[in-house]
Amino acid sequence: MSKTVIRPATLADLPSILRLYRVLDEELVDLQPEFFCAAPREEEPIRRFIEAMDADFLLAEQEGEVVGLALVLYAGWTAEFSCVLPHRYASLNDLVVLREKRCQGIGSSLLGAAKRWARDRRLEYLELDVLSQNSNAIELYEAHDFVESTRTMRCML
Numbered sequence: 001m002s003k004t005v006i007r008p009a010t011l012a013d014l015p016s017i018l019r020l021y022r023v024l025d026e027e028l029v030d031l032q033p034e035f036f037c038a039a040p041r042e043e044e045p046i047r048r049f050i051e052a053m054d055a056d057f058l059l060a061e062q063e064g065e066v067v068g069l070a071l072v073l074y075a076g077w078t079a080e081f082s083c084v085l086p087h088r089y090a091s092l093n094d095l096v097v098l099r100e101k102r103c104q105g106i107g108s109s110l111l112g113a114a115k116r117w118a119r120d121r122r123l124e125y126l127e128l129d130v131l132s133q134n135s136n137a138i139e140l141y142e143a144h145d146f147v148e149s150t151r152t153m154r155c156m157l
Helices: 010-030 043-051 106-118 133-145
Strands: 002-007 053-060 065-077 088-097 123-128
Touching: 002 043, 002 133, 010 043, 010 053, 010 065, 010 088, 043 053, 043 123, 065 106, 088 106, 106 133
Parallel strands: 088 123
Antiparallel strands: 002 053, 053 065, 065 088
């Protein structure tokens, strides 16, 4: 098994990031075709995240090839309602590993790096959303101490 190195992305990684987003988007379409389509990703939002001070694309690299990514960012404070306790937190917006590289611990390495990223910024927790049909991702997240905190429900009209 190849050694995996986790590192922050640079602008030179843009083609690799776009390649991984194609994989992610195809899977979103497979899981919820009524809500997702495999359209080309725009480069500018990715560039902004790469250059942002409060976000990072964390890349998993093996033998010089980018094989996975996690997009983690500072989300801010919880909502300001009198019944909500204030917390500063991070958001894990995207996590994807190339299909042929799965089940090798790469996703776990990316999750660990995302948690360290948030801890290093003295944030209190890391939050993510996952499609209810994505049982493999849910299993991975639960193995890393993520627990369900809210449930989004939808009624088609």
